[in-house]
Amino acid sequence: MKMVQAIIRPEKMEAVKKALEEKGFIAMTIIEVRGRGEQKGITLEFRGKKVDVDTIPKMKLEIVVKDEDVEIIIDTIRASARTGKVGDGKIFVLPVERMCKVRIDD
Amino acid sequence: MKMVQAIIRPEKMEAVKKALEEKGFIAMTIIEVRGRGEQKGITLEFRGKKVDVDTIPKMKLEIVVKDEDVEIIIDTIRASARTGKVGDGKIFVLPVERMCKVRIDD
Amino acid sequence: MKMVQAIIRPEKMEAVKKALEEKGFIAMTIIEVRGRGEQKGITLEFRGKKVDVDTIPKMKLEIVVKDEDVEIIIDTIRASARTGKVGDGKIFVLPVERMCKVRIDD
Ligand SMILES: Nc1ncnc2c1ncn2[C@@H]1O[C@H](COP(=O)(O)OP(=O)(O)OP(=O)(O)O)[C@@H](O)[C@H]1O
Ligand SMILES: Nc1ncnc2c1ncn2[C@@H]1O[C@H](COP(=O)(O)OP(=O)(O)OP(=O)(O)O)[C@@H](O)[C@H]1O
Ligand SMILES: Nc1ncnc2c1ncn2[C@@H]1O[C@H](COP(=O)(O)OP(=O)(O)OP(=O)(O)O)[C@@H](O)[C@H]1O
Ligand SMILES: [Mg+2]
Ligand SMILES: [Mg+2]
Ligand SMILES: [Mg+2]
Numbered sequence: 439m440k441m442v443q444a445i446i447r448p449e450k451m452e453a454v455k456k457a458l459e460e461k462g463f464i465a466m467t468i469i470e471v472r473g474r475g476e477q478k479g480i481t482l483e484f485r486g487k488k489v490d491v492d493t494i495p496k497m498k499l500e501i502v503v504k505d506e507d508v509e510i511i512i513d514t515i516r517a518s519a520r521t522g523k524v525g526d527g528k529i530f531v532l533p534v535e536r537m538c539k540v541r542i543d544d
Numbered sequence: 545m546k547m548v549q550a551i552i553r554p555e556k557m558e559a560v561k562k563a564l565e566e567k568g569f570i571a572m573t574i575i576e577v578r579g580r581g582e583q584k585g586i587t588l589e590f591r592g593k594k595v596d597v598d599t600i601p602k603m604k605l606e607i608v609v610k611d612e613d614v615e616i617i618i619d620t621i622r623a624s625a626r627t628g629k630v631g632d633g634k635i636f637v638l639p640v641e642r643m644c645k646v647r648i649d650d
Numbered sequence: 651m652k653m654v655q656a657i658i659r660p661e662k663m664e665a666v667k668k669a670l671e672e673k674g675f676i677a678m679t680i681i682e683v684r685g686r687g688e689q690k691g692i693t694l695e696f697r698g699k700k701v702d703v704d705t706i707p708k709m710k711l712e713i714v715v716k717d718e719d720v721e722i723i724i725d726t727i728r729a730s731a732r733t734g735k736v737g738d739g740k741i742f743v744l745p746v747e748r749m750c751k752v753r754i755d756d
Contacts, residue, residue, distance in 0.1 A: 527752035540633035646739035
């Protein structure tokens with residue numbers, strides 16, 4: 439089992455959820471985060487003044503799936519979250535040794 | 545070492561913390577998340593209208609422990625977080641290669 | 651690749667970001683969390699009454715880096731986040747099997 443962690447633009451969350459749903463992946467955990475990638479941050483103009491925004495609000499998605507589903511999950515997230523501009527996001531895959539429900543002793 | 549990640553109902557957090565404490569597990573990190581499991585979401589009535597709530601607020605607990613403590617942590621969380629209805633939560637166990645304090649060079 | 655997860659005092663975040671930046675580590679994800687370590691919590695006086703604050707607001711930093719950079723990341727976080735008092739924080743290192751961008755098919 440693997441945990442696919444994807445950090446995406448907040449405005450892409452609905453599209454990503456829908457795209458994953460269409461492939462049969464419903465279960466997920468969503469966390470509000472802030473972050474920055476290689477480009478450090480951005481400079482915005484606010485009331486005529488330049489402001490450095492050094493971390494940007496993002497959404498983190500965590501999806502635990504079988505090993506053989508990792509590839510399609512990554513492809514689906516990329517296809518639905520991509521704009522082509524820097525800041526589109528990042529995907530990490532971590533090993534998971536065990537998954538169980540709270541409701542039953544599975 | 546392992547990181548036990550448990551996603552539980554927010555209203556069960558106090559009971560889970562207390563149950564873990566009684567077994568001697570104090571240290572933990574708590575994160576507010578939203579999520580959905582296999583059942584996708586729920587339909588609620590709000591002012592007479594059906595509203596699909598596709599992700600539900602949950603609490604995520606992260607506890608880093610020795611390998612031999614994973615089993616009792618899982619049992620304790622299940623016993624204290626369970627209602628028996630869908631949505632009770634999920635537990636993931638991830639490998640941790642190193643843990644250290646910031647305060648001292650341990 | 652590894653994910654370095656550091657839980658630090660919120661008031662140390664700027665110093666930690668700056669210290670990491672100076673070593674060339676820009677990319678990171680930041681999450682607001684609550685937590686407690688070995689000492690369980692603290693007792694504060696509020697309007698003359700003792701109040702147990704059993705979890706304390708902290709910031710979690712997640713940084714995915716090459717294996718050979720883990721040591722310097724840990725040293726840099728410790729040097730910039732340390733006060734020497736209990737509650738300074740904790741660092742965990744988790745294995746990461748894959749990292750990719752959303753913007754391009756790398
Ligand atoms: N190495 C990293 N470790 C932890 N989080 C990261 C890392 N790189 C990126 N992130 C997270 O992903 C978010 C989006 O990053 P971003 O898409 O800018 O990555 P990037 O590598 O700079 O790619 P691009 O060149 O397309 O901008 C960041 O805000 C941060 O939360
Ligand atoms: N595969 C998964 N990956 C990531 N997060 C998950 C996964 N499954 C469940 N979760 C998280 O756990 C929370 C609770 O899920 P839930 O208890 O409904 O799981 P379930 O598998 O549907 O079990 P049940 O049949 O008892 O409802 C979700 O809101 C989500 O945050
Ligand atoms: N074993 C653990 N598992 C998960 N999170 C932890 C663990 N230990 C500490 N944390 C997180 O780190 C934060 C800071 O913990 P803290 O610095 O008090 O650790 P500690 O081990 O008690 O060290 P110290 O003795 O220096 O206080 C906690 O609020 C919690 O979020
Ligand atoms: Mg970037
Ligand atoms: Mg469910
Ligand atoms: Mg402590």
